[in-house]
Amino acid sequence: MHELSICQSMMKIVDSTMEQHPGAKLQKIFLEIGKGATIEPILLRDAFAIVSSGGPYEGTELVIDEIPIVGRCRDCGESFRYEEIAFGCPGCGSRSVSIESGLELNIKQLEIDEGNEEKVT
Numbered sequence: 263m264h265e266l267s268i269c270q271s272m273m274k275i276v277d278s279t280m281e282q283h284p285g286a287k288l289q290k291i292f293l294e295i296g297k298g299a300t301i302e303p304i305l306l307r308d309a310f311a312i313v314s315s316g317g318p319y320e321g322t323e324l325v326i327d328e329i330p331i332v333g334r335c336r337d338c339g340e341s342f343r344y345e346e347i348a349f350g351c352p353g354c355g356s357r358s359v360s361i362e363s364g365l366e367l368n369i370k371q372l373e374i375d376e377g378n379e380e381k382v383t
């Protein structure tokens with residue numbers, strides 16, 4: 263279950279942000295997870311429940327946004343859905359394509375008490 267180690271490195275980032283807000287309560291963590299990142303949102307929630315149990319982040323909600331995999335043609339610049347990559351670029355037929363998004367795990371935003379929002383990225 264590699265979600266546990268992902269969760270622990272995520273918490274280090276959260277910790278360093280929360281250090282700047284002493285006494286504040288973390289309400290929500292907004293995450294973006296690419297569908298190609300091989301992270302199961304359900305397992306990540308389970309891992310977070312384990313990591314946060316008994317600590318200051320117990321009860322904090324994970325809000326997970328799944329990002330589709332998007333490819334881009336290196337020849338003509340057309341972008342398209344991952345499901346189409348196997349057939350090459352739908353615009354020019356080129357097989358030279360790169361993955362534009364969908365592999366990432368981003369902490370997009372933290373919501374802490376008093377309604378404050380802290381941008382991480």
Ligand SMILES: [Zn+2]
Nearest residue numbers: 335338351354
């Ligand atoms: Zn193309």
